[in-house]
Amino acid sequence: HKKQPKHVKxxxxxxxxxxxxxxxxxxxISALLNLYGIPMAKTILVRNKKEASLALKNIESPLAMKISSPQILHKTDVGGVILGIKNETEAEKAFEKIIANVKKNRPEASVRGVTAMEMAKEGLELIIGAKRDxxxxxxLIFGFGGIFVELVSDFSVAIGPFSEEKIKEMIKGTRVSxxxxxxxxxxKYNEKNLISILYGLGQLITEHEEIVSVEVNPLVLDHNGDGAIGLDAKIELEQNSR
Incomplete structure (x- = not known):
């Protein structure tokens, strides 16, 4: 990531x-998080079959496709996620299947479309978050992530103002450390990179009072390198922010 000057960012x-x-x-959400050095998977919102197949021209396969709806938080539970899409035919079929599943399981939900995104390599799944208490x-919140996040319940919290030292202590307060x-x-995983990502998240929540909370789950640390990539994220804004 190129570091942006603070005022530009x-x-x-x-x-x-x-x-x-x-x-x-x-x-x-990806664009906003990327600005603060929180690396997110490349994503494109597609609204029909044709756009779904074109997504493969912009994102390296295999792709993941997920329903995009403000009412649906647990996308897997409604059949709103399909992984490992390798070609245009599979992309078109996945789009149709996701839309059909959601119409059947959550007919009242308003659907923006389907998010096509790159898939992460194998790695350690973490959760990182921030909220305005x-x-x-x-x-800041940090812990073991992925689909078993509630089951494992391994979290640590840091209260701002944030420093690298404070973030390091927060990481140490978990079993996943x-x-x-x-x-x-x-x-070993690249802890220095993880501290830098969490520091960026701390800056984001500190600088923008309109943001109530941010959650990235999972943030995947690459097994065989220094990389990290966020696969799913939620941001809640103040109701009266414009």
Missing amino acids: HHAAKSIIRFSNKDMTADR PIFGPT KIIEGYRHNN
């Missing part, structure tokens, strides 16, 4: 927030 983020008018689609102000450090002689 700040104004670009404000534009995305205002333009969204509280409708934070996956592509807008009414008492403590900006806070042992895996990051290379538990039982397994590969």
Whole structure:
């Protein structure tokens, strides 16, 4: 990621927030998070079969496709996620199947379309988040992520203002930190990169009072390298922010 000058980054983020008018689609969320050094998977919102097949020209296969609807938070539960799409025919079929599943399982939900996105390589799934607490102000959340996040319940919290040292302590407060450090002689993950991502998230929640909360789950740390990529994210904005 190219580092943006602070004022450029700040104004670009404000534009995305205002333009969204509280409708934070996956592509807008990715753009906003990328500005603050939180690497998100490349995403395109597609609204029909033709657009679904064209997505493969812009995103490296295999693709994941997920329903885009403000009412549907648990996309897998309604048949709103299809993974491993390798060609245009599969992309068109996946689009039709996701729309049909959602119409059947959640007929009342308003559907924006389907998000086509790159798939992450194998790695360690984490959850990172930030929220504006009414008492403590900006806070960061970190822990073991993925679909078992509620089951495992391994979290740590830091209260702003944020420093690299404070973020390091927050990571250490979780059991998953042992895996990051290379538990039982397994590969170590790039903790420095993770601290930098969390610091960026801290900056985002501190600088933009319109943001109530941010959650990236999963953030996948690459097994065989320094990379990290966010696959799914939610941002909640203040109801009266414009």
